[in-house]
Amino acid sequence: MTVRNLDALFRPKSVAVIGASHRQGSVGAMVWNRLTGGGFAGPIWAVNPKYDSLDGYATVGEAGDLPEPPTVAIICTKPASWPSIIHQLGGHGTRAAIIVGETRSDEDRLHLKHALSAARPHLLRILGPASLGVITPALCAHLGAPACTVKAGGVAWVSQSNALTNAVLGWADARGLGFSHAVALGDEADVDAGDVLDYLASDASTRAILLEVDTIHAARKFMSAARAAARNKPVLALRSGRSDPVDELYTAAFRRAGMVRVDSLDDLLDEIETLGVGRVAAGTAATLITSDRGVATLACDAFRAAGDTLAPCSEQHAAAIRDALPRATPGNPLLLGGDALPEHFGAALKVLAEQHETGTAFVVHASTHNAPAEQVAQILIAHQRYAYRGLLACFFGGISLATRDALHAHGIPVHSTPRRLARAFARLVDYRLGRELLMQTPEGLPARVPEAVDAAQAQACAALQAGVTELEGGEAARLLAHFGLVALSPQQASKSGIVDVKVELRDDDNFGPVFRFTAPSDDGISPPLRRYGLPPLNPILSRDIVSKSAHARQMDPEPVLAALTSVSQAVCDIREIVGLSLVLRVMTDRVAVVEPRIRLSATRSRLAIVPYPRRYEQTFDWHGQRLSVRPIRPEDEAAHRELIGAMTPDDLRLRFFGAVRGFDHSQLARMTQIDYDREMALIATVPNEDGTTRTLGVVRAVSDPDNETAEFATAVRSDQKGRGLGRLLMQRIIAYAKARGTHWLVGEALRENAAMIGLAKACGFTVTSTDDPSVVGFRMALDEPEE
Numbered sequence: 001m002t003v004r005n006l007d008a009l010f011r012p013k014s015v016a017v018i019g020a021s022h023r024q025g026s027v028g029a030m031v032w033n034r035l036t037g038g039g040f041a042g043p044i045w046a047v048n049p050k051y052d053s054l055d056g057y058a059t060v061g062e063a064g065d066l067p068e069p070p071t072v073a074i075i076c077t078k079p080a081s082w083p084s085i086i087h088q089l090g091g092h093g094t095r096a097a098i099i100v101g102e103t104r105s106d107e108d109r110l111h112l113k114h115a116l117s118a119a120r121p122h123l124l125r126i127l128g129p130a131s132l133g134v135i136t137p138a139l140c141a142h143l144g145a146p147a148c149t150v151k152a153g154g155v156a157w158v159s160q161s162n163a164l165t166n167a168v169l170g171w172a173d174a175r176g177l178g179f180s181h182a183v184a185l186g187d188e189a190d191v192d193a194g195d196v197l198d199y200l201a202s203d204a205s206t207r208a209i210l211l212e213v214d215t216i217h218a219a220r221k222f223m224s225a226a227r228a229a230a231r232n233k234p235v236l237a238l239r240s241g242r243s244d245p246v247d248e249l250y251t252a253a254f255r256r257a258g259m260v261r262v263d264s265l266d267d268l269l270d271e272i273e274t275l276g277v278g279r280v281a282a283g284t285a286a287t288l289i290t291s292d293r294g295v296a297t298l299a300c301d302a303f304r305a306a307g308d309t310l311a312p313c314s315e316q317h318a319a320a321i322r323d324a325l326p327r328a329t330p331g332n333p334l335l336l337g338g339d340a341l342p343e344h345f346g347a348a349l350k351v352l353a354e355q356h357e358t359g360t361a362f363v364v365h366a367s368t369h370n371a372p373a374e375q376v377a378q379i380l381i382a383h384q385r386y387a388y389r390g391l392l393a394c395f396f397g398g399i400s401l402a403t404r405d406a407l408h409a410h411g412i413p414v415h416s417t418p419r420r421l422a423r424a425f426a427r428l429v430d431y432r433l434g435r436e437l438l439m440q441t442p443e444g445l446p447a448r449v450p451e452a453v454d455a456a457q458a459q460a461c462a463a464l465q466a467g468v469t470e471l472e473g474g475e476a477a478r479l480l481a482h483f484g485l486v487a488l489s490p491q492q493a494s495k496s497g498i499v500d501v502k503v504e505l506r507d508d509d510n511f512g513p514v515f516r517f518t519a520p521s522d523d524g525i526s527p528p529l530r531r532y533g534l535p536p537l538n539p540i541l542s543r544d545i546v547s548k549s550a551h552a553r554q555m556d557p558e559p560v561l562a563a564l565t566s567v568s569q570a571v572c573d574i575r576e577i578v579g580l581s582l583v584l585r586v587m588t589d590r591v592a593v594v595e596p597r598i599r600l601s602a603t604r605s606r607l608a609i610v611p612y613p614r615r616y617e618q619t620f621d622w623h624g625q626r627l628s629v630r631p632i633r634p635e636d637e638a639a640h641r642e643l644i645g646a647m648t649p650d651d652l653r654l655r656f657f658g659a660v661r662g663f664d665h666s667q668l669a670r671m672t673q674i675d676y677d678r679e680m681a682l683i684a685t686v687p688n689e690d691g692t693t694r695t696l697g698v699v700r701a702v703s704d705p706d707n708e709t710a711e712f713a714t715a716v717r718s719d720q721k722g723r724g725l726g727r728l729l730m731q732r733i734i735a736y737a738k739a740r741g742t743h744w745l746v747g748e749a750l751r752e753n754a755a756m757i758g759l760a761k762a763c764g765f766t767v768t769s770t771d772d773p774s775v776v777g778f779r780m781a782l783d784e785p786e787e
Contacts (some may be wrong), residue, residue, distance in 0.1 A: 018075045063085050135169075160185050168265075231670070234275060234428065377403045563593075684697045
């Protein structure tokens with residue numbers, strides 16, 4: 001995974017068009033005209049030996065003749081020329097290139113392979129081939145051949161389809177909507193969807209990401225990038241092909257990443273309006289404001305169909321409405337009456353502002369003689385500040401372009417029908433719920449003692465050494481028993497339970513090991529429930545799967561959740577398991593395994609999501625205590641809160657560079673729920689008398705997507721300082737970063753933090769100055785040979 005030099009594509013300072021042309025209809029002419037006509041303010045060069053100048057711009061014969069290295073080059077020539085062009089650009093210092101042309105033959109693909117090899121020594125990034133290009137409207141940078149110029153907005157568009165990208169850009173332009181960036185990925189020979197998601201996750205100009213993909217090429221990279229992006233902003237995904245056998249797996253992957261899957265292009269387009277224009281804090285409820293009862297009925301039907309919930313109207317709320325609007329009918333929907341005036345809509349928003357439980361405000365209006373749409377729109381603009389959870393509008397019959405643009409300028413999305421408005425809001429709610437699922441703290445389960453896991457590992461390895469690749473019956477049950485799973489004997493298995501859940505594991509070519517869960521319908525007629533899941537699972541994620549079953553209300557969920565989580569742990573810990581099939585028989589008070597079969601192999605694909613890395617666990621005697629150093633887990637949230645609570649205000653200020661009173665659940669979840677593929681937090685714990693553990697200190701390192709640099713930070717309980725714990729943790733995070741192949745470990749501290757500066761020096765860091773005179777930096781090269 002890498003975002004190296006992607007800023008060149010999204011924030012170019014200068015551009016060269018290789019193969020720029022005057023020939024009407026040629027790719028070189030389309031790219032050149034779009035770049036020069038878009039208003040890009042930086043230097044522009046044309047490269048074509050047939051011209052001395054092009055539209056008043058100086059033209060050179062070859063890329064190597066450019067007067068200075070362009071930030072990005074757009075290549076419009078044939079594949080045979082790509083390797084030499086990339087070699088010249090890379091040697092000149094260009095950081096990125098967009099290849100517009102396609103590969104149509106094996107010979108073309110060989111030229112592409114050589115071009116990628118030529119780019120690698122220079123770290124030059126290549127988008128494409130077959131890419132429509134990259135557009136950054138805020139810079140008037142239209143790099144490629146989009147069908148129209150693009151306005152600036154808050155949503156990023158990322159697509160594998162050139163035709164769909166052009167269609168969406170045209171659709172948005174006709175409606176006065178814009179984008180922060182628009183990217184057509186092309187064939188993804190180098191830059192792919194995961195790379196772009198990683199960049200956009202931290203792009204300040206992008207409030208939301210709309211993604212259209214058919215195939216994910218690098219599942220682990222994609223999942224890691226998507227989870228990071230979805231924690232920061234809404235990510236909505238469209239994938240066509242519902243009849244595709246693996247489509248349900250994509251649905252599971254999107255949900256696991258915290259993304260919202262949309263069903264159609266119409267839905268995705270509506271989100272350009274909702275997310276690109278407005279700043280809506282989607283709760284679980286909303287209040288509908290309208291003047292007409294028929295319109296209200298249509299809107300309520302749309303909300304119910306979308307799964308949205310209209311907020312209840314309390315007696316206090318109703319009384320406030322009657323005082324402010326005597327002719328209105330309190331409730332939800334709030335009916336202002338057929339003779340309502342524009343100012344009544346403003347008064348309604350003002351009343352709702354005092355009742356926070358009313359949620360997001362929806363104004364659905366059909367123009368009347370008393371309340372013309374344009375006048376109502378102006379009232380909404382004037383009273384928008386009262387809609388504390390956001391305001392969305394729907395005007396039947398449409399509004400003028402000037403009115404629409406005025407609403408957009410004030411951050412009010414406008415939809416053409418109640419159905420579109422309701423579905424757009426429902427997807428925001430889905431994002432919030434999905435993000436909450438990512439941030440949930442799983443219930444703690446009894447930890448598997450290392451000896452049990454080692455015994456299961458030994459059984460799998462012994463079987464393979466003996467030439468056995470399948471375990472069935474008792475042998476399979478014996479391996480699973482190490483993870484707390486109890487199998488039924490054939491006599492016991494004949495007894496019925498509430499439901500049988502079939503669990504299968506297969507090694508997918510892209511996503512690696514994936515689960516498929518199948519449960520029968522409750523009526524025996526409807527199709528069975530099928531769900532995919534990506535390991536590792538925990539009880540929270542397992543509950544999300546179990547809750548969809550028609551039998552969920554009949555069962556005690558806890559044994560089911562524990563069993564699913566244990567099966568997942570077996571797969572994560574025993575890498576020799578490449579296939580699995582068993583039935584979980586759910587009974588009133590327990591769950592048992594029936595007919596287990598396990599397939600073994602010496603090699604297995606990588607998991608798409610990195611599981612808890614048990615190999616970094618260590619336990620040893622330390623100052624008369626049994627100290628464990630291990631990676632942090634989501635279940636450590638309560639202990640982490642106690643760690644922070646045990647630090648003095650001054651220690652907290654030195655650690656977090658400012659006054660800190662405490663952290664809420666969301667902030668603590670970010671500290672304890674980490675993506676082990678790009679981040680590590682090692683905690684030092686000791687046991688309490690009641691069997692719980694106490695966290696004494698933590699050190700973490702967060703790597704950039706290139707694994708070039710990792711930034712570290714450490715904290716130790718104030719009552720444990722001076723005992724060498726900080727140095728112990730620092731030594732382990734340095735060893736971890738070295739083993740991972742990270743090149744540099746860096747950090748910062750307040751200049752007054754003498755203890756941290758002394759620790760860094762003692763561990764071998766170089767202390768440097770920073771742009772802030774009150775802050776010092778630490779830097780250590782990890783790939784230098786030790787003396």
